[in-house]
Amino acid sequence: MIDRVKLLYVEDEPINRKLFQLIFDKDYEVLTAEEGVQGLSVLEKEQDITVVISDMNMPIMNGITFINKAKEKFPEKKFYILTAYMISEEIQSALATGLILKCFGKPFNRNEIVAAIEQDINSNSLEKNNLSNN
Amino acid sequence: MGRLHQMFFILIAGMLALSGCLAFSIFRDASKLRQLESTRYKLFSMGEELKASSENLTNYCRSFVLTRERVWEQKYFDLLDVRNGVKPWPNGHAISLKDSLLKLGISKQEFVKLMFAEDKSNELVATEKRAFNAMRGLFTGSNKQFSIKGAPDTLMARRILFDKSYMAAKKTIMDPIDDFRGMMNNRISAEIKQQEVQNDMLMKLILLTLFSGALLSFYVILVLRKKIIVQLFDLEKSNQELELTLQDLKKTQLKLVKSAKMASLGTLTAGVSHEINNPLNYIMGAYLGLSNYFENYGSQEESITNLLLNSMKAGVDKAAQIVKGLNQFSRDNSRFDEDCDIHSILDNCLIMHASQLKHKTEVKKDYCLEDFVVKGNVGKLHQVFANVLSNAIYALPEQGKICIATRKETQNVKVIITDNGCGIQTEHLSQITDPFFTTKPPGEGAGLGLYITSSIIDKHLGQIEFESTLHAGTKVIITLPIA
Known part of the structure; x- marks a missing residue:
């Protein structure tokens, strides 16, 4: 069996964190952080995290600011937003520049999230395979 | 001089x-x-x-x-x-x-x-x-006296x-x-x-x-006449300028009223939808968690637990749809190049008015099988149909009927909203899209609804027409170019 994908979920609401962990535990190894600063330190410690999903509205810094800082250090990782707000202009431009791959809405749709992650990881490994083949 | x-x-x-x-x-x-x-x-x-x-x-x-x-x-x-x-x-x-x-x-x-x-x-x-x-x-003497x-x-x-x-x-x-x-x-x-x-x-x-x-x-x-004529001319000119300024002022006022209203509505709905979406997220998570649980450990009364779980899921979905629709209304952007699905916009508008329609109105949806996408502003098109719908509801009697039909016509989509309400007086028909024109009692309406509606339709290069018979009902026909 291949190593389970390691995923970091940054969210300030404890219920959401616990539920997310419970739901996605089957598919991924889920790590959590309460806000951006903590999220960055988790990323430092756990370098093999491949997927980062962040809430938008959080204390200290919002989701986009956190992902901006994280992407500077870890450009290889897949970043997503999961928000209860509708898509704002900030998120719109983050999608346009490729800072985030997708924006999910709350209440979350498990299948949608799983499908998106699978697709992005696979296309990435395909690219890698292609590169090594060449 | x-x-x-x-x-x-x-x-x-x-x-x-x-x-x-x-x-x-x-x-x-x-x-x-x-x-x-x-x-x-x-x-x-x-x-x-x-x-x-x-x-x-x-x-x-x-x-x-x-x-x-x-x-x-x-x-x-x-x-x-x-x-x-x-x-x-x-x-x-x-x-x-x-x-x-x-x-x-x-x-x-x-x-x-x-x-x-x-x-x-x-x-x-x-x-x-x-x-x-x-x-x-x-007789006179020598001395000339009568002596x-x-x-x-x-x-x-x-x-x-x-x-x-x-x-x-x-x-x-x-x-x-x-x-x-x-x-x-x-x-x-x-x-x-x-x-x-x-x-x-x-x-x-x-x-x-x-x-x-x-x-x-x-x-x-x-x-003087020459001078007076010149002055009259000047006066006429400044009068025209004033009129233009007044019109501008009216437009600006309208925009302000509208944008203030929309801004506050946008802030409110954004806040409310966030606050509702989060607890919906809990329920959704709990539903998924419970589903997993029953999948893994089985249920003693599977038909009942499935019914309960499905009810939860259905409730969350419906609430989420309402919040999403609400958000569409107050989307605050000025772009006119969004893909607007007319049928889903109409459905959103019906959801928004569901409470007003329930029990007293028979709503008939007569949609064209094909879905239409119009280039424009999603939020503003929501406003258009919601406004026409709310006018229809206002005009309805105790037991009313509203029919929403969509038709394809070469390069246009026609949305026809018909009600059997009180109708519009013939002399008012030419005025209903004027700003501040209203037949509602003071305080009930600013008279901006159809003005805003028709100006949004103008921006989408569309048309709005009204056919009305007093005491029989009104038919509103909105024509929009298909993307």
């Missing part, structure tokens, strides 16, 4: 004043003329009086010497007294003829003639007195009053009087003539002044 006006004004006022003065002097001269005429008449009649009284004196004294009746002598001396101003005239004033004449003003030459006549008259009176005394027997007494000599008296020298002496009185009258007449006629010439000149002056005044006024009116 102002100084020129002032000058014109002063000139015209001066001319008017001059005409006034001239008219006044003509009036004064006219009264002088009348006075001259009356003086001439008086002098003439006085000359006549003098002549007549002279004749009378002759007649009285001749009558006396012929009849010897004392009454004639009495009449003679009475008349003499009146003439000399000792006794009053029939009009009651005692004034000598000479004084009366002098009082009316006569020239020196006339006065000389008059004095001459008086002297001659006095001489005649002396002759006549001689005749009277001869009747009494008194010689004798028998009364009627013949002598008669001779004195009828001989040639008496007639000649009488003529010498009448001649200067005639001369006086002639001179006086010439003088006054000359004066009158002069006055008339003066009047004539004054009249001409007045005419000249009035004419030049009229000319000047005409010129001023011409100049």
